[in-house]
Amino acid sequence: DIQMTQSPSTLSASVGDRVTITCRANQSIHIWLAWYQQRPGRAPKLLIYQASYLEIGVPSRFSGSGSGTEFTLTISSLQPDDFATYYCQQYSSYYTFGQGTKLEIK
Amino acid sequence: QVQLQESGPGLVKPSQTLSLTCTVSGDSISSSGYYWSWIRQHPEMGLQWIGYIDYSGSTYYNPSLKSRVTMSLDTSKNQFSLELSSVTAADTAVYYCAGSGTTFEYWGQGTLVTVSS
Numbered sequence: 023d024i025q026m027t028q029s030p031s032t033l034s035a036s037v038g039d040r041v042t043i044t045c046r047a048n049q050s051i052h053i054w055l056a057w058y059q060q061r062p063g064r065a066p067k068l069l070i071y072q073a074s075y076l077e078i079g080v081p082s083r084f085s086g087s088g089s090g091t092e093f094t095l096t097i098s099s100l101q102p103d104d105f106a107t108y109y110c111q112q113y114s115s116y117y118t119f120g121q122g123t124k125l126e127i128k
Numbered sequence: 129q130v131q132l133q134e135s136g137p138g139l140v141k142p143s144q145t146l147s148l149t150c151t152v153s154g155d156s157i158s159s160s161g162y163y164w165s166w167i168r169q170h171p172e173m174g175l176q177w178i179g180y181i182d183y184s185g186s187t188y189y190n191p192s193l194k195s196r197v198t199m200s201l202d203t204s205k206n207q208f209s210l211e212l213s214s215v216t217a218a219d220t221a222v223y224y225c226a227g228s229g230t231t232f233e234y235w236g237q238g239t240l241v242t243v244s245s
Contacts, residue, residue, distance in 0.1 A: 065236065
C-alpha cells in the first residue's frame with residue numbers, strides 16, 4: 023500500500039502570507055499526485071493534478087511541485103477563501119489520500 | 129460540465145447492505161476514458177477510496193474493502209451504484225461519488241450514511 027503523509031496537520035497564517043504544505047509518499051509515485059481543497063460541508067475540489075498542473079479555473083496563486091516521494095503545495099498570497107483543509111492524493115497505484123492539512127486564520 | 133448526485137438511505141442497520149446510487153448529468157457514463165468512483169470520508173480516518181467502475185463496466189476495488197463491495201452501471205439511467213455488505217458502525221461516513229479522467233475532477237455533494245440499529 024502507498025501511504026501519504028502530510029505536514030503540518032494544522033497551519034495558522036494570515037491573509038497575504040505565502041504558505042507551503044508538504045506531502046510525502048512511502049514509495050515513488052513519480053508525478054501521479056493531486057491536491058484538493060475542502061471547505062466545511064463541501065466535497066473536495068481538485069486544484070492540481072500530475073504534481074504541478076493547475077486545474078482549469080483554479081487561481082494562479084496555487085502551485086504544486088515535486089516528484090518521486092516528496093511534493094509541495096504553495097499558496098503565494100493567501101486570500102480569505104483559501105482557509106480550508108487541503109489533501110494530497112496519489113494515483114500511481116489505486117488511490118490514497120493524505121490525512122489533510124487544516125489552514126487556519128492566525 | 130459533468131455533475132453528480134448521490135442518493136440512497138441515510139440510515140442502515142448493522143450487518144445489512146448499504147446501497148447508494150449516483151446520477152450523472154452532463155455526459156454519458158459510458159463515454160470512453162471515464163472512471164466512476166465511490167469515496168468515503170470518516171471524521172477521524174479521512175478520505176478513503178472505495179473503488180471504481182469504468183465506462184465499460186470493469187471494476188477495481190480497494191483491497192481492504194474488496195470482499196464487501198459491488199459496483200454496477202445502469203447506462204439507461206446514466207447512473208452507477210455501490211453496494212457495501214455486512215456493514216458495521218465503522219462504515220458510518222459521508223459517501224461521495226466522483227468521476228475521473230485522470231484523477232477526481234468531478235464530485236457529488238456527498239451523502240451521510242449512518243450505521244445504527
